[in-house]
Amino acid sequence: MARYAHPDVLFNGPAYIKANCNKMALISAYTFGDSYATVNAAILAEVAMTTTDFTQGANGNNVTLTTASGKSDSAANASGGGATMHIAFLDTATSKVLWVTEETSDQTITAGNPVNFQALVYTANQPTA
DSSP states (O other): OOOEEOHHHHHHOHHHHHHHOOEEEEESOOOTTOOHHHHHHTEEEEEEOOGGGEEEEEETTEEEEEEOTTEEESSOSSOEESTTOEEEEEETTTTEEEEEEEOOSOOEEOTTSOEEEOOOEEEEOOOOO
C-alpha cells in the first residue's frame, strides 16, 4: 500500500501538517503521487481538522504528530472499502495532499452511515547510520 508525504512536509516537518491540514479523509484507494483531484474523487468519508486536532510529541529521539481520536463523519459520502483504503490529510486552501497513510481495518463503508477516525501518528525519524 502506498504512503506519501508532500515535499512541504518533508522540508518543514510534522509542524507543517499541523499548521496546514484542514481535512482528514478516508479514501477508497491511493497510488503514490495521486493528484489532489484524484484523492478528492476517492473520498468515502471526511472530517474537518484544525491545529488543535494535532499533538506534537516525541518517541525516543523521533518527533511525532498524533491526530485526535474520536473524530467522526456522521454520514459517509459514498460506499466502498477493503484493503485499498487510505487516510489522506489535505490542505483544501492550496489543493495539496499533505500526507497519506494506510487504513488497516478494511471495513466496508456504507454511504450515510457514520465513520469514526482513530488516532494516527506521523513520525519523523532521527537519522541513523
